[in-house]
Each structure stands twice: as structure tokens, then as C-alpha cells.
Amino acid sequence: MHANRDNHLAHASGGVLVTGASGALGRLVLQQWAACESPPAIAVLVRSRARWLELSSRLRIPSDVTILDGDVTQPGLGLTKASRAWVAQSTSAVVHLAADTTFSRPLDLARSVNRDGTRHLLDVIADCPHVTRLAHVSTAFVAGRRTGRIVEAAEGASTADIGWVNAYEQSKTEAEALVRAARRDVVILRSSTVACDDASGVVTQRNVIHRALRLFHDGFAAMIPGGAGSTLDVVTADYVADGIARIALRDAVDGETVHLCAGAGAIPLSELLDESYARWSQDINWRRRGIAAPSLGDLATWELFASAIEETGHARLRQVTQALSFFLPQLGLPKEFVTARATELLGAPAPQVREYWGRMIDHLEATSWRGVAGLSEVAA
Amino acid sequence: MPQPHESVSVRATSHVFPATSRTVSELGDDNALESDHAMLERFGFGSVHVATDETPYDLARSAACNLIWEEQLDPTSIGLLIYGGTPSSMAFASHNNAAEGAAGLCTANRFRFPATRLQYELGLENAAVLALDQMACATLFGAIRVARAMMVAEGIDRALCVASEFYPLLAGREAIYNCTSDAACAVLLERGGARNRIAGAATITKGYYWDAAAMREEVVASYFPTAVHAIRRTLESANWCASDVDWVLPHNVSERSWDILLRLAGLPRARLWSENVARHGHTLAGDNFINLRDALATGALRPGDRALLFSYGYGAHWSGLALEV
Numbered sequence: 223m224h225a226n227r228d229n230h231l232a233h234a235s236g237g238v239l240v241t242g243a244s245g246a247l248g249r250l251v252l253q254q255w256a257a258c259e260s261p262p263a264i265a266v267l268v269r270s271r272a273r274w275l276e277l278s279s280r281l282r283i284p285s286d287v288t289i290l291d292g293d294v295t296q297p298g299l300g301l302t303k304a305s306r307a308w309v310a311q312s313t314s315a316v317v318h319l320a321a322d323t324t325f326s327r328p329l330d331l332a333r334s335v336n337r338d339g340t341r342h343l344l345d346v347i348a349d350c351p352h353v354t355r356l357a358h359v360s361t362a363f364v365a366g367r368r369t370g371r372i373v374e375a376a377e378g379a380s381t382a383d384i385g386w387v388n389a390y391e392q393s394k395t396e397a398e399a400l401v402r403a404a405r406r407d408v409v410i411l412r413s414s415t416v417a418c419d420d421a422s423g424v425v426t427q428r429n430v431i432h433r434a435l436r437l438f439h440d441g442f443a444a445m446i447p448g449g450a451g452s453t454l455d456v457v458t459a460d461y462v463a464d465g466i467a468r469i470a471l472r473d474a475v476d477g478e479t480v481h482l483c484a485g486a487g488a489i490p491l492s493e494l495l496d497e498s499y500a501r502w503s504q505d506i507n508w509r510r511r512g513i514a515a516p517s518l519g520d521l522a523t524w525e526l527f528a529s530a531i532e533e534t535g536h537a538r539l540r541q542v543t544q545a546l547s548f549f550l551p552q553l554g555l556p557k558e559f560v561t562a563r564a565t566e567l568l569g570a571p572a573p574q575v576r577e578y579w580g581r582m583i584d585h586l587e588a589t590s591w592r593g594v595a596g597l598s599e600v601a602a
Numbered sequence: 603m604p605q606p607h608e609s610v611s612v613r614a615t616s617h618v619f620p621a622t623s624r625t626v627s628e629l630g631d632d633n634a635l636e637s638d639h640a641m642l643e644r645f646g647f648g649s650v651h652v653a654t655d656e657t658p659y660d661l662a663r664s665a666a667c668n669l670i671w672e673e674q675l676d677p678t679s680i681g682l683l684i685y686g687g688t689p690s691s692m693a694f695a696s697h698n699n700a701a702e703g704a705a706g707l708c709t710a711n712r713f714r715f716p717a718t719r720l721q722y723e724l725g726l727e728n729a730a731v732l733a734l735d736q737m738a739c740a741t742l743f744g745a746i747r748v749a750r751a752m753m754v755a756e757g758i759d760r761a762l763c764v765a766s767e768f769y770p771l772l773a774g775r776e777a778i779y780n781c782t783s784d785a786a787c788a789v790l791l792e793r794g795g796a797r798n799r800i801a802g803a804a805t806i807t808k809g810y811y812w813d814a815a816a817m818r819e820e821v822v823a824s825y826f827p828t829a830v831h832a833i834r835r836t837l838e839s840a841n842w843c844a845s846d847v848d849w850v851l852p853h854n855v856s857e858r859s860w861d862i863l864l865r866l867a868g869l870p871r872a873r874l875w876s877e878n879v880a881r882h883g884h885t886l887a888g889d890n891f892i893n894l895r896d897a898l899a900t901g902a903l904r905p906g907d908r909a910l911l912f913s914y915g916y917g918a919h920w921s922g923l924a925l926e927v
Contacts, residue, residue: 442819444826445866512808514827523865527826530858533641534779538819597819 232473233355234262236314250463294339336393357470417456423581447554453488485561487574521554611795616669620653646857650883658688661786662766681758685717686741740915767886787888802840836922853913
């Protein structure tokens with residue numbers, strides 16, 4: 223889908239500074255913009271120029287992208303004085319994708335990138351007189367331990383009283399608060415967890431969902447939190463990237479929050495398990511093992527189970543449970559992300575998860591779970 | 603599936619523990635535990651029974667004799683004897699002679715069978731004799747399954763199931779975070795009995811987990827979801843739902859694991875009869891049936907109640923039984 227400058231690139235009259243361009247989503251956004259009839263002028267902030275050059279060459283991202291050496295964890299983004307002056311004069315919009323998306327990071331490390339990195343960016347663009355748009359890419363799971371309908375607004379984020387499941391969620395919530403307090407020209411794009419590249423089910427970037435699935439597949443999951451109404455909200459990378467490319471620079475979204483989520487198309491947990499185990503059962507060698515799908519229990523039961531495992535002191539079981547504890551509790555906190563504004567802006571909702579879940583399971587199996595840690599790696 | 607007029611009941615049970623007891627703390631001092639004894643105490647264990655001079659056969663015979671005497675039975679009225687537990691020559695060896703007993707399995711002593719000796723010494727002259735092995739803590743469930751089917755198929759009125767099992771001498775006293783006791787348990791089944799009617803039963807066996815020592819993580823992970831399935835199947839076979847269960851008579855594994863399993867199975871914690879976990883620990887021979895007797899004796903379990911029995915045995919077997927008390 224090609225963006226239209228009249229609307230989707232309204233704030234790209236000057237240059238567009240992109241952080242996190244080398245990430246899984248950032249590269250797709252740049253590819254989409256590059257395919258426009260009148261591509262915006264792009265500058266990317268990168269920690270490793272060599273890595274960026276290799277990546278951009280491989281992905282055929284146009285070579286006229288301006289490369290700025292820097293690091294969001296550093297004050298002033300680690301830019302030289304000259305680079306900072308260039309940014310001040312040449313930038314009309316900023317798309318902030320840089321993030322540490324590892325769920326298991328300690329809070330101080332997660333904050334270093336996600337909260338403090340955002341603060342450093344805000345400091346820099348405060349000196350950029352031509353900037354009329356900051357697109358802040360966040361996570362839908364700033365909702366933390368909230369349950370029920372999660373609105374596309376600041377109120378959808380959790381608070382310290384309600385809490386979060388992991389430090390990633392908390393640090394991204396803190397970053398959202400910073401950008402809201404600092405600017406009015408902000409649009410916040412909250413992505414759900416990316417499950418696979420697109421509806422083909424191919425998985426390029428493995429994450430905690432794939433690790434959890436592998437532990438299920440290998441028979442190391444006794445239970446997961448969740449009940450009859452629990453769902454898993456995941457999205458494809460191409461949907462999120464398309465959403466960012468088409469909304470980040472468009473006009474008339476100042477101050478808005480948009481959910482790039484499956485929403486009503488999330489997959490019920492019971493269906494997810496049935497589909498996954500049915501796919502795996504097609505392998506007779508797997509089926510003969512008689513591995514049972516994990517039992518569903520409420521969050522209190524999960525916590526009881528996790529604490530019992532912790533108490534036994536069994537190193538491998540503890541490490542598996544700890545690894546899952548950064549993600550699984552979300553399943554016991556049923557929520558539905560409202561996606562009305564995203565659907566309105568993009569013209570269609572995200573693909574329903576059930577449309578591609580089975581193909582994703584098949585892809586992981588067909589690639590022998592390459593890149594997805596099993597018990598020995600998780601517990602290493 | 604037996605028809606109503608062919609129903610089989612648990613008429614009575616009896617059990618025997620060895621004379622010596624050890625506290626969990628003492629077991630810790632003896633290096634007989636893999637885990638910290640304080641953790642096992644938090645998991646509900648207090649003391650266990652440890653055979654020293656007794657043999658598995660001694661306990662089996664005592665349990666069966668007590669049952670026959672208590673029920674004032676004519677031994678010749680018993681048409682089937684099923685023995686499960688410590689096999690052959692090992693059944694006649696005390697812990698002090700366990701190695702000698704084990705060595706006997708490699709000689710003609712392998713054919714010295716506790717099951718047939720029981721038949722002779724108890725005067726069960728009309729009883730067909732079978733023995734079961736390799737079901738560990740689910741042995742009595744397997745014996746009852748076989749006995750029930752044979753009673754209905756062959757018109758046998760009474761069957762005696764006896765299990766006697768010692769935890770292996772060199773294996774310490776802990777089995778996956780559970781403290782173990784030595785014991786024997788006898789169960790008398792009767793066709794058409796009025797009390798403790800077997801309303802349903804289910805067993806799930808997963809041979810993939812046959813090597814429990816090498817597959818500890820998998821066994822722990824598979825235990826809960828498969829136990830939930832076995833419990834549901836048992837309830838379905840009895841046409842019960844979870845809310846019909848008045849008491850859960852457990853195998854005496856850690857109370858912590860029961861807390862988790864009950865929640866997953868949708869059974870209230872208050873229905874777990876767990877008084878024997880602390881004082882007896884986990885026997886391989888028949889926790890559930892020891893608990894049946896004791897729960898009846900205390901008055902907690904009363905006629906008309908519906909009791910669910912569940913056990914897991916190495917191998918791996920998940921077994922449930924539904925009893926109308």
C-alpha cells in the first residue's frame with residue numbers, strides 16, 4: 223500500500239528523523255515510504271553505521287537516507303553539535319521507534335532505553351523549530367494489569383496502582399507520559415505484540431510468544447493463566463508497519479492515541495491451544511508423546527504454581543517459569559483493545575489472528591524452531 | 603461398563619504401616635531428602651513410616667488378615683486375589699536384606715511369589731490369583747480396574763486387592779518433592795454392595811514419561827494438565843460434575859500441588875481430605891484407600907457422600923475413581 227503525500231505525509235514537508243530504523247518495524251516503515259511517489263527525506267539515528275549500511279543495502283532502502291551516529295540512551299541522543307544543528311534545521315517530523323522490547327529486562331535497563339531515550343529525544347526536538355509532529359511508537363500493553371476494554375487514549379495506560387506485568391510495559395507507559403506532557407503535536411501509535419511477518423505466517427523476528435510456544439510444544443508447560451474469555455492479541459509486522467507509515471505523518475491526528483492491535487480479531491486462548499496442538503499432532507512422533515496442552519487457571523493459580531516452583535529450588539523449572547512470567551500473566555488479565563480509530567484511519571481492521579495463526583505454527587515447526595530458545599537455552 | 607445390578611463396591615479396606623516413624627527433619631539430618639526439609643514441611647509433610655525389620659510381604663499379609671478378620675469373612679468366599687507391589691524375592695526381604703532380595707531376582711528365587719503365598723496363608727482356596735507391577739502409586743487403581751471387570755465378566759462376588767510397596771532402599775525418602783512412607787493396603791471389592799459403590803473410573807497412561815528420573819521437568823509439567831483430564835474423565839464416567847464431589851480423597855503428595863490441581867480442576871480446596879499428608883506422607887501402596895478408611899472413621903466422610911479418589915503413579919499413570927459412599 224502506497225502512502226499519499228497529501229494526507230499520509232502531510233508533516234513530511236521537511237525531513238523526517240527516524241529512531242529505531244534498523245528494527246523489525248522501522249525497516250518496513252522506511253521501505254514503505256521509499257515506495258511512495260514522492261518519498262520523504264529521511265534521516266536515521268543509528269548506533270552502528272556499518273550495521274545500518276549493511277542492512278539498508280540488503281533491504282534496498284534508498285541510499286539517500288541521511289545517517290546520524292547516535293544513541294537514544296545518551297543525553298542529546300549522543301549527536302555531535304553539528305549533527306544536532308543539522309537536525310534542528312532539517313527536521314519537520316520525528317518518528318520514534320527505538321525501544322528495548324525485551325520483556326525480561328530489569329526496570330532500570332528498560333527505562334534506560336524506553337523512558338530516558340524518549341526524554342533525550344524530547345530534549346533534542348525541543349530545539350527544532352520546524353518540527354510539527356512527533357509520532358511515538360508505543361505498545362498496547364502499557365495497559366499493564368488493566369482488564370476489560372482498553373481505550374485508544376491516555377486512560378488506556380496502566381498506573382502504579384494497577385501495575386504492569388513487566389518492566390517493558392512500565393517503561394513504555396512512562397515514556398508515553400513524557401511525550402504527552404512535552405508536546406501537543408504527538409500521535410501515539412500503540413502496537414500489539416508482533417507474531418509474524420504477515421498473513422503467510424513467516425516469522426523473521428522471534429520473541430517471547432514463540433519461546434512460550436516452543437515450551438508448550440516440548441511439553442514443559444503445566445498451566446497458563448487464562449479463562450473462558452481470555453484472548454491473545456497479536457498482529458503481523460506488515461500491518462503495524464503499514465499503520466505507522468500511514469498515520470505517523472498524516473494531519474489531523476495531533477494528540478491522538480491509536481491502537482494497532484487485533485482488537486476484536488484477537489484469538490481466544492482455547493482456540494489458540496486447540497489449533498496449535500492440532501497442528502503439532504499431525505507429526506506422529508510428536509503425537510505419540512501424549513503431551514497435554516497446559517491447563518487454564520486463573521492468575522492466582524498461576525502465581526501459586528510459580529511460587530511453588532520457585533520454592534522447590536529446581537533450577538531449570540524456575541528459569542522456565544521465570545521466563546514465562548514476563549508474558550503469561552497478561553493472558554490472565556483479559557482485555558480487548560479498542561481499535562475503532564485505527565480502523566477508521568486505515569480503512570480496515572487488522573487481520574484476524576485465526577487467519578494466520580496456524581500458518582505461523584507450521585512455519586515455526588517447519589524451520590525446526592530455529593532461533594527460538596527451548597528449555598536448554600532458556601534455562602542456560 | 604457394568605449395569606446397575608452388576609455394580610461393584612469397596613466393601614472395606616485395611617492398611618498397615620511399619621513400626622518405625624521418622625520426622626521430615628530427621629530425614630533431612632539423615633540425608634534422605636533431596637530438598638530442604640523445611641520446604642517439605644511447608645508443603646505439608648510431618649513424618650513418614652520407614653520399614654526396618656518388616657518385609658513387604660509381612661505388611662501385605664497383616665493388612666489382608668486384618669481386613670478378613672474385621673469383616674468376619676469366610677476366606678473361601680473370595681474368588682479373586684490381586685497382589686501389587688514389591689515383586690518376587692524382594693517381597694520377602696527387609697530393608698536390611700534388600701540387596702539379597704534384589705539379587706534373588708537373578709536366581710530361581712524369582713519364582714517365589716508373594717501373591718500365591720498370600721492365597722495359601724490366608725486360606726483363599728477359591729481365589730484366582732493375579733499380580734500387577736509397574737504402576738507404582740496407581741497400583742491399587744489398576745488392581746481394582748482389573749478386579750471390577752473380572753467380577754462382572756466372570757460373576758465373581760468378592761475380590762481382594764493387596765498392595766505392599768517399600769520405597770527403594772537407596773532412593774532416599776523423597777519422590778519429586780514428596781516424602782514417602784512404606785505401607786501395605788488391602789481393599790475388598792464386592793459385587794452389588796450397598797456402600798462405596800464404584801460409580802466411575804478412568805486411567806490415562808503416557809508411556810513417553812516412563813523414565814521419570816531423566817524427565818523430571820516434563821513429568822512435573824505434564825502432571826497437572828493430565829491430572830485435570832483424568833479427573834474430568836472420572837467425573838464424566840460417573841455422570842458427575844465437579845460440584846457433585848463432596849470429598850476428594852488424595853494421594854498424599856504435597857498439599858501445595860493439591861492446592862494447584864484442585865483450582866485447575868474446579869474443585870474447592872475445602873473438599874480435600876488431607877489430614878494424613880502430615881502424619882503419614884505419601885505411600886506407594888494406597889494413600890487414597892487409607893484415606894477412605896480414615897475419613898470414614900473420623901466421620902468426615904458419611905454415607906451418601908460422593909468421593910473422588912485420584913492418584914499418579916510413576917510410569918506414568920494418572921488414575922481416578924468415583925465412589926458413592
